[in-house]
Amino acid sequence: xxxxxxxxxxxxxxxxxxxxxxxxxxxxxxxxxxxxxxxxxxxxxxxxxxxxxxxxxxxxxxxxxxxxxxxxxxxxxxxxxxxxxxxxxxxxxxxxxxxxxxxxxxxxxxxxxxxxxxxxxxxxxxxxxxxxxxxxxxxxxxxxxxxxxxxxxxxxxxxxxxxxxxxxxxxxxxxxxxxxxxxxxxxxxxxxxxxxxxxxxxxxxxxxxxxxxxxxxxxxxxxxxxxxxxxxxxxxxxxxxxxxxxxxxxxxxxxxxxxxxxxxxxxxxxxxxxxxxxxxxxxxxxxxxxxxxxxxxxxxxxxxxxxxxxxxxxxxxxxxxxxxxxxxxxxxxxxxxxxxxxxxxxxxxxxxxxxxxxxxxxxxxxxxxxxxxxxxxxxxxxxxxxxxxxxxxxxxxxxxxxxxxxxxxxxxxxxxxxxxxxxxxxxxxxxxxxxxxxxxxxxxxxxxxxxxxxxxxxxxxxxxxxxxxxxxxxxxxxxxxxxxxxxxxxxxxxxxxxxxxxxxxxxxxxxxxxxxxxxxxxxxxxxxxxxxxxxxxxxxxxxxxxxxxxxxxxxxxxxxxxxxxxxxxxxxxxxxxxxxxxxxxxxxxxxxxxxxxxxxxxxxxxxxxxxxxxxxxxxxxxxxxxxxxxxxxxxxxxxxxxxxxxxxxxxxxxxxxxxxxxxxxxxxxxxxxxxxxxxxxxxxxxxxxxxxxxxxxxxxxxxxxxxxxxxxxxxxxxxxxxxxxxxxxxxxxxxxxxx
Numbered sequence: 001x002x003x004x005x006x007x008x009x010x011x012x013x014x015x016x017x018x019x020x021x022x023x024x025x026x027x028x029x030x031x032x033x034x035x036x037x038x039x040x041x042x043x044x045x046x047x048x049x050x051x052x053x054x055x056x057x058x059x060x061x062x063x064x065x066x067x068x069x070x071x072x073x074x075x076x077x078x079x080x081x082x083x084x085x086x087x088x089x090x091x092x093x094x095x096x097x098x099x100x101x102x103x104x105x106x107x108x109x110x111x112x113x114x115x116x117x118x119x120x121x122x123x124x125x126x127x128x129x130x131x132x133x134x135x136x137x138x139x140x141x142x143x144x145x146x147x148x149x150x151x152x153x154x155x156x157x158x159x160x161x162x163x164x165x166x167x168x169x170x171x172x173x174x175x176x177x178x179x180x181x182x183x184x185x186x187x188x189x190x191x192x193x194x195x196x197x198x199x200x201x202x203x204x205x206x207x208x209x210x211x212x213x214x215x216x217x218x219x220x221x222x223x224x225x226x227x228x229x230x231x232x233x234x235x236x237x238x239x240x241x242x243x244x245x246x247x248x249x250x251x252x253x254x255x256x257x258x259x260x261x262x263x264x265x266x267x268x269x270x271x272x273x274x275x276x277x278x279x280x281x282x283x284x285x286x287x288x289x290x291x292x293x294x295x296x297x298x299x300x301x302x303x304x305x306x307x308x309x310x311x312x313x314x315x316x317x318x319x320x321x322x323x324x325x326x327x328x329x330x331x332x333x334x335x336x337x338x339x340x341x342x343x344x345x346x347x348x349x350x351x352x353x354x355x356x357x358x359x360x361x362x363x364x365x366x367x368x369x370x371x372x373x374x375x376x377x378x379x380x381x382x383x384x385x386x387x388x389x390x391x392x393x394x395x396x397x398x399x400x401x402x403x404x405x406x407x408x409x410x411x412x413x414x415x416x417x418x419x420x421x422x423x424x425x426x427x428x429x430x431x432x433x434x435x436x437x438x439x440x441x442x443x444x445x446x447x448x449x450x451x452x453x454x455x456x457x458x459x460x461x462x463x464x465x466x467x468x469x470x471x472x473x474x475x476x477x478x479x480x481x482x483x484x485x486x487x488x489x490x491x492x493x494x495x496x497x498x499x500x501x502x503x504x505x506x507x508x509x510x511x512x513x514x515x516x517x518x519x520x521x522x523x524x525x526x527x528x529x530x531x532x533x534x535x536x537x538x539x540x541x542x543x544x545x546x547x548x549x550x551x552x553x554x555x556x557x558x559x560x561x562x563x564x565x566x567x568x569x570x571x572x573x574x575x576x577x578x579x580x581x582x583x584x585x586x587x588x589x590x591x592x593x594x595x596x597x598x599x600x601x602x603x604x605x606x607x608x609x610x611x612x613x614x615x616x617x618x619x620x621x622x623x624x625x626x627x628x629x630x631x632x633x634x635x636x637x638x639x640x641x642x643x644x645x646x647x648x649x650x651x652x653x654x655x656x657x658x659x660x661x662x663x664x665x666x667x668x669x670x671x672x673x674x675x676x677x678x679x680x681x682x683x684x685x686x687x688x689x690x691x692x693x694x695x696x697x698x699x700x701x702x703x704x705x706x707x708x709x710x711x712x713x714x715x716x717x718x719x720x721x722x723x724x725x726x727x728x729x730x731x732x733x734x735x736x737x738x739x
Contacts, residue, residue, distance in 0.1 A: 074130030097160035120221035126165035152213035163297030215265030532597035603633035641714035
């Protein structure tokens with residue numbers, strides 16, 4: 001904490017330094033008024049080394065004089081200006097949110113290359129309304145002040161969790177009231193990648209300069225990149241020449257009308273741009289009314305909640321998306337809801353993500369495209385795909401269900417998909433979600449709702465039953481082939497369905513050793529949506545993890561280890577994405593988020609906490625996570641993961657997992673195969689009433705299990721939609737514990 005943080009500064013208490021610029025620093029602070037009333041504010045004050053710089057102090061006072069006269073909903077309000085012990089300061093409105101620059105970074109971290117176009121346009125409209133207000137201010141005599149912000153950039157646009165948009169930092173704004181001596185501002189000040197051509201040339205500036213900069217910011221929101229990149233010299237040359245790619249070259253789904261509006265705002269000649277910020281805002285508002293008439297500030301607030309969900313949840317502010325938001329986003333896609341159809345939809349996209357990346361076949365499930373009978377629909381934007389992943393990875397269960405409903409509205413066709421099912425041998429009985437069909441294989445199964453998973457079973461006497469969870473986008477047809485293998489004497493008997501919570505794919509009885517099929521698609525433990533403790537990491541750095549302390553999870557022995565799971569980009573291999581961490585340091589890399597948790601179905605009787613030390617390898621800096629035995633205990637519903645029951649606790653078992661024909665993958669083909677599975681085993685009737693022993697079963701590495709009546713296995717994961725392949729579990733009796 002800096003020396004001045006936590007100290008009284010006049011009538012303000014400085015709580016936390018949140019930013020430091022070249023000549024000023026910004027604090028989160030609290031103002032105490034009469035009768036003990038407090039108000040959160042932001043304090044911006046000159047750094048001590050510049051207090052004697054008359055030119056800078058003059059510019060700072062100029063900002064105060066300009067900002068104090070501005071009162072608009074899209075401009076952060078200045079409450080106070082003064083001097084405390086020789087230090088000039090501004091007190092301004094605290095905006096509960098983040099700068100647009102951080103919003104764009106977080107969107108990229110979430111897999112969104114750009115903001116949803118309606119939300120990007122909404123932000124731009126509010127930003128322009130604030131600028132239009134400032135541009136048209138008059139002095140006390142009714143004369144125009146000619147205020148120009150001159151530094152419109154994502155760093156100076158704040159977005160709140162309520163969906164408000166606020167402009168800040170008129171620090172280099174130029175106004176006539178400042179007087180000529182106060183306006184000697186270097187034209188190179190500001191952020192040069194957002195300069196207008198006349199600003200890059202050092203020429204006179206007016207409101208159209210801010211129009212160009214606002215267009216540049218909108219370009220970045222829509223395209224996920226700035227129009228001008230490179231060194232100062234290269235950028236200024238490109239700006240002067242208007243040398244940048246058209247927005248639709250980066251983001252083809254941008255409406256052509258919106259691109260024309262943006263190119264007008266970013267015209268090289270000021271005379272060819274919109275003459276005012278208000279005119280630019282009105283053009284955007286008309287276009288938005290056509291494409292997304294119901295978008296609102298609350299939608300922006302919900303989107304902010306999605307982006308910063310981990311921080312909000314950590315602060316005790318759970319994120320939930322209302323059904324209206326989901327429906328609204330569905331309508332933004334421009335897809336109307338057609339009447340249900342009885343024939344299989346004629347769409348060739350089925351075993352892929354909405355963006356067209358093929359998924360690998362999962363175990364004995366072979367999914368191939370049907371021949372297209374019509375032109376395929378245009379793929380949805382990338383932000384649709386990322387939110388689809390969020391519905392599985394990071395959102396609360398209720399939110400995920402709503403997002404799934406929204407996706408059903410987006411993908412075209414009715415809210416159903418179809419399965420063309422065959423088997424070898426043919427003539428097998430078919431069950432869907434526990435219901436036996438009249439038809440046998442091969443057949444076409446239609447009208448499967450696309451908003452949920454379905455359990456597909458194929459049964460034939462003398463053959464090992466085939467069971468697989470299936471899910472597809474609306475309007476698609478899966479071609480599924482079940483390869484049935486002959487039963488062996490030692491094959492497990494699957495339990496009959498016991499209701500929706502326990503499906504045959506997730507629970508089996510032990511007969512005499514297996515083998516048992518494990519599927520990353522059906523037997524996943526979804527970590528981001530769980531109660532795991534989490535910490536954001538830098539994927540370019542390596543970290544050492546270790547645990548200190550012991551906790552009780554209801555058994556006779558204390559526990560001194562936990563499960564860790566990593567989220568990351570394409571560089572993170574599946575085999576490195578999870579494991580156990582104890583007193584010995586474990587090295588992790590290529591991770592953007594760390595999750596740590598205890599796996600226990602009975603958290604109510606847990607006691608204590610573990611300290612998880614996260615050491616950055618290069619600097620040695622250590623961050624400590626407190627892992628509460630109750631709060632951060634993760635339980636698994638019976639239909640997730642795989643449970644083997646009716647083991648004999650008096651028998652010693654040899655347990656080994658082996659690769660099947662198709663390697664188990666949890667991060668798509670590029671992530672490689674996993675080399676293990678998370679295991680929990682214990683005595684008692686079930687995991688719900690008895691604690692278990694935790695370990696990782698590595699592929700082809702036998703282990704000995706004693707005193708167990710049940711064994712539970714799961715693949716920690718964040719997105720089951722890119723999972724494929726499987727492992728085979730062998731459980732073989734060795735000898736009784738007592739002879």
